[in-house]
Amino acid sequence: MSVHEAGQSNSYLFRGNLELDPTWPDPAQQLTDAVKAGLRPGKIGSVYADTESTGVIVTDDGESREERLFQVGASLLLDHVGIALTTPSDAWMPHDLRGRAQHAVYTANAPRLSAALRDLSEALNSETDPDDPTHFGKPTETGVENYYDEDGTASDVWTSFEIPRRYSVFRHAPGFGHIGYKRSVKGIVQYAPVRAGHGVLGYLWASDAENGASFEPRDLDDDETYRVSLSWLERLASAYDRGLSPSQALAELAGLDADHKPDVIELDRLRELAGQG
Template sequence: MITTDPIGDWTWEVVPVDGRIHSSRAIELAVEVWSVLASVGVAVPVAEVGVTVRQVGAARDIRLVETAAPVGDGTQAARSALTRAIEQVQDFQGDFIVDARVRCPGVWTVGGVEHRAEQLFTIQADVWKNSLATVTLETYCDAWLTIDTRGREQLAIHADNSPRLELALKQISELLGVQPTPGDENRYATPTESGFEDVRVEGPAYIDAWGTFEVPARAQRLRFGLPPSEGEYFDVTDDAVSYLAVRDDGGRVLGYVWAAQTDNAVGFEPRTAAGEVALEAGRLWIQRLRDAYALGLPASTVLNWLVAQPPLTGMGRITDKEPQECVSLDSLEEESGRW
């Protein structure tokens, strides 16, 4: 399963030998760690690094934000964008904190088949006042665990994927010259220096942590920034549901718009692996569902009505001719979060 909150994290504290480290080193560290992930096959060959420079003790005093410097594609434009970000950071003198963050698209394997998530890892490298650097790696996939985040044993998936994570952590530690501090035990798992503890030893903290925590958290993120509504359909149901896949122009599934087969419930489930673009599309679908509710349409007719509406920019489009059926909303939620 793919999550929007980290399943686990690791932090390396890098102290320079001569007591001083240049602030632009944050960008270099983030790129170097991403290169390790790419070399062991868990990150795709191209990502983007975002850079923020802010005054120490004044979190709102942001001096620089560079949100899309590409790394890994090797083009002149990409090299120029990254070089420009490094040069801009080097111009700052004084007590600043430099944050470099990479949201890493990556791949994991199930039964010999690769699956991709647009945020499999994130890397954050910080340089504090030119004297201390920290690097934090977070992962958002349960393929490294012996039991998935719904409480089901997955030994074959673990065997296929955990060695690559272990290798990545080892190589990052060798690169940085220090062992990581694993993050605290959380609702999903317990990180270790080499990966994760075997959840089977003491059993998972929750039988279905993904359904208990991820589904509500994802729904909250989906509705973030939407204006208040005077009325809309129920967004939960115990009934079977009919659904239509929403795809982008390249055919990638962004999520599923669904309607209960008997209840007056309708909603949109974003495909977590598609990343932020799925949430952005989902907000537009929720607005459209509100339009349907304002017209007084019963849930049983909403999917047909949606198919007849022209798509808005950014919302994707429905290409299915007929709705598919799912035994429950829970099953559809799992489909949207699995890969």
């Protein structure tokens, strides 16, 4: 939950995660009391709160319990109150994000989302107002629609948008490039492979000349591989915070010593190498 200070673009009177006691008879009052206890003095500009919930998806193999299946957010600005329901699942769509038909999954799940939207609308006494389309689907008053190509086939938006987005995390530093090592440089870099259970996970690289270092993954299609790859960015961030140069960070994280020097290569060529799988 966050309470923004009026007239300040990035100032909070309160910001934090709250865990409510389910045994309390009035959750709203419990939430109000918790915020008031930690609220700084100042004029309130806007208030935002959200909660995530676990849910069950019907699959071809039965049922799957999904963490963070839904997020419900509430915002207050001046006299305007908004309630938003978001979901990261494609189980409500006739085709999955790769454009593959999933008739049974859609038939089982889509009516459940429609019912949830209808119930929210009735409970809030407000019409459902679909948000703007995202790269992955088009919200409607009753669910989510796929995108379709000119030939009528469902679009593979996963490959078109999600995979490039994942790779961009490893190639563009946060904070407009001012936080941590640069994640893209020109020319030669030192590099070392990072191995996992099934071979090379990716490559650590470093450039002292441009204060750059990052991890170049080989495959980000799998969620677990993506998660593990992100952990190498966290390790590089820790090395930066400890004041290590890019080459020092590379040597430490790759376990290199005086007898094991990193190889060198053009960064563009290294990325081509990683992209070959």
